[in-house]
Amino acid sequence: MLILNNDEIESLISVETSLRFLEKAYSQQAEGRAVYRPRTDLYLPETTRSGVYAFKSMEGGLTDPPVVALRLNSNVIRWEEREGRTIKRKIPQAGSGKWVGLILLFSAETGEPLAIFPDGVIQRWRVAGTSALAARYLARENAATLGIFGSGWQAGAHVPMMCGVRTIKRVRLYSPTKANRERFAEEMERKVRVPVEVVERAEEVADGADILVAATNAITRVIEPQWLRPGVHVTCVKDCELGEETIRRADRLAIHCRRFAPLNYIAGFGDREIEVHDPVDLVQQGSGSVPPLEPPFWVSAPELKDLVAGTIPGRKSDKEITCFINNIGLGLQFAALGAGVYADAKSKGVGREVPTDWFLESVHP
Amino acid sequence: MLILNNDEIESLISVETSLRFLEKAYSQQAEGRAVYRPRTDLYLPETTRSGVYAFKSMEGGLTDPPVVALRLNSNVIRWEEREGRTIKRKIPQAGSGKWVGLILLFSAETGEPLAIFPDGVIQRWRVAGTSALAARYLARENAATLGIFGSGWQAGAHVPMMCGVRTIKRVRLYSPTKANRERFAEEMERKVRVPVEVVERAEEVADGADILVAATNAITRVIEPQWLRPGVHVTCVKDCELGEETIRRADRLAIHCRRFAPLNYIAGFGDREIEVHDPVDLVQQGSGSVPPLEPPFWVSAPELKDLVAGTIPGRKSDKEITCFINNIGLGLQFAALGAGVYADAKSKGVGREVPTDWFLESVHP
Structure with missing residues (x-):
């Protein structure tokens, strides 16, 4: 299984190939040969002093090439007022001040994991x-x-x-x-x-x-x-x-x-799915009523x-x-560009290989 | 970041600790201090000759310990008739005949990825x-x-x-x-x-x-x-x-x-979310009408x-x-047991460490 970093991805990706891969993905979406699971955000308001913890994920799959991508973000978020505007800041709290965003790529032919890489450049x-x-x-x-x-x-x-x-x-x-x-x-x-x-x-x-x-x-x-x-x-x-x-x-x-709003799951709001784009007020006010969208x-x-x-x-x-x-992201964008970068990296020998076997299992899950 | 295998997990997990961790998780769920994103299944019917490709995922997060778990399965599925019953078989197609099911564990304090391991034993x-x-x-x-x-x-x-x-x-x-x-x-x-x-x-x-x-x-x-x-x-x-x-x-x-049925996303059925437990008929018949659930x-x-x-x-x-x-799985079960196994593995020095930095990024995602 291949591990790439953002610098390697930056060296592989180009305007022309990105546009071609994306166009092919949307064309498969129109034909019913691509599929995606909309973005969800899961909020835990009381786990970190620096803000609110949010786990975001989305998925997408293509028939050609046969791949599925999962994109996730494990973020500490803070909403701030700046020059009269509310902005959403992601606080780099991992390691020595870094962010966590990952793309996991899988073969839709064998199920095998193909690659893991940070999402920043592809994002x-x-x-x-x-x-x-x-x-x-x-x-x-x-x-x-x-x-x-x-x-x-x-x-x-x-x-x-x-x-x-x-x-x-x-x-x-x-x-x-x-x-x-x-x-x-x-x-x-x-x-x-x-x-x-x-x-x-x-x-x-x-x-x-x-x-x-x-x-x-x-x-x-x-x-x-x-x-x-x-x-x-x-x-x-x-x-x-x-x-x-x-x-x-x-x-x-x-x-x-x-599908214009992420599905949010917020601790303190029960098992409800809440459709809003930036649930800043909900998360800050704690449990309570959810205004109809x-x-x-x-x-x-x-x-x-x-x-x-x-x-x-x-x-x-x-x-x-x-x-x-450009109202919301789709997992199939990550499948399209992820598959392109992966194929290119493999052919050029870019990245680090870790044993795929670490991520497989011989018991029926 | 820690990588564990099923044998290591089997050696760490016990009946008593599993019950304790699960009980604590459900109690947090009741208090509004735990959260989960329900299971979704994404189907691509035309990517593999051995059956139908399905990507399943669910997530759950706890306040104590502050962790989020993502559990995913990248499966090739075949529905078979056996002794008058329909059974669902997952075909081990990855590597030399293996399955792909993974749990990714994240800190809800810093966002950092803590561990990746196969899901079989914990499952x-x-x-x-x-x-x-x-x-x-x-x-x-x-x-x-x-x-x-x-x-x-x-x-x-x-x-x-x-x-x-x-x-x-x-x-x-x-x-x-x-x-x-x-x-x-x-x-x-x-x-x-x-x-x-x-x-x-x-x-x-x-x-x-x-x-x-x-x-x-x-x-x-x-x-x-x-x-x-x-x-x-x-x-x-x-x-x-x-x-x-x-x-x-x-x-x-x-x-x-x-929430008793997974949310399915099936290529050929448009962008619809389809609530059924085993969409065998839908996937086999291809695009068409979805019976109301x-x-x-x-x-x-x-x-x-x-x-x-x-x-x-x-x-x-x-x-x-x-x-x-026991009608459907919840991501918070994986958060509960995953966090328990992770803490135990760290204290006993079990598993393989890979650089956490491979999974972090210094660009704002």
Whole structure:
């Protein structure tokens, strides 16, 4: 069984292969040949002094290649107020200040475990790859200016991925902390070799942008409705970065997945399954009543798999405002990219092998 | 991070500690200090020639000790007809004919992965431990004769576990294959040091039995209603081994968990969650309509956690027929026994250590 680290994965993964593997996975999903188990989050509020413990997992399987991926996160979470916004911080508490996110890959032919690796690099490539795949169907063919909000891990993958689906000639960037946005601009210029312009006020990002991306850790609105001009394509890593008014400005809308909220299991709330995206209030207030979840108005929008399969059309005119809500992760993204990375690592001899036999058993489970 | 194998786990686990850890877990569940994510099964019908691929997982977390366990099975399944009964076989296809079932244990204090080990030994001890824990509250205090159906992996743990909660003086045993039942009787006599009598016809097991256990791989009825005498306690590893008529004979009924069916995700059935216990027909027939699930009449029965917490009474008289349906597994059983085995292994220096750092990451996932 193969063990890889994030550096090895970073050296193996590419924009082109990521897009190809993801497209193939969504096309299998549309054909009924892929399957996923939606994300669940399990909360234990009283086990750690640093915050709240949360165990997140999701699964996905493909017929071709025959693999199943389980992705898990074992996190200590803290919700913090920063510059008037609530952000969710994952506190690195493992080992000497690290995080725990893993992908386990299994053969769906023999059942055998194939690989274990950290999720960090694949996590951001799959989010950005999914946004970019949607942009392939929804952004204008001649989109050349990319506007991006955020300068973190997710934003850093969105820039090259968007450059993989459109001929981007300039990037405009805003993020609240000056030092962060300047460091990020330099890093991106090196990476995608197009000029990256840092702006001082958020709304300036939208000026002339053909594609607008919110890839932040904010859980409140980042892109205002009045910033959207005819012809723009707008996307996000969480629907709250757009908010209802911004989303309603779109003439054409698609979402990643109609199962839009994780299923949460919270100690103190009995055996109930609670559908919310960030159960910050519930966890902080302790046991009590759970407000009924109002499905958002966009929940019946077409899914990415429908765009990929061609059962719904993409952009129809240069005037349309289009929007893709990358609303929740799917295990099958990890199966798609995980299988690609695994095959590549095996063929190139990258990673450490541990005896597969350690993870097998000769008693009927 | 610690890696253990089944032999090591077998050497560490005991009837007494298993019962203690399980009892503590159910008591935390009753207090709202434990949490679980119900079992899900993900099916890919076209990835293997030997049967159908199924990925099963469940999770559970405790506040004391602060741990979360993920239990997974990566199986190739075949449903077979044998002696008029449908049985579900897991085909050992991994490596040189082995199975894949794993428990991953995490600290809910730091998030750190603590251990990975195969699930086989713990799997049977937690099923049998749960049945025995229920028998502690429901069987007659003076129960001395144990009748058991089955001679396999599950049956083999039920005999010592039941001996852990009542002073069992004799065991009566039936299983369809003569060679199996004789081998099993010898093995159990050595293990629990009480006489084990093999019978030729199933109904003879019930003669004079104070506790009746079905621990088979049958998915049809094993214990007939007319076999139950006043004062008996009857239990099973799947409700279908008893069937409605046998269960209805009970004066007092408890179940393991009210979430009684796994949530299945089947390729070819869209993104639907399908509640059935063994989706044999659905998987074999391919995509199509899913019959609505009728909740069984016993779904509102008290749960084991209520018995453990004392919020519902156990047996009230020597005449009552009592029944415990060990109807579905819970991740928190794996957290309870996994944490116990892990602590014991660490203190005794058992197992192989691999660098925890392989499973950590320095990028925000």
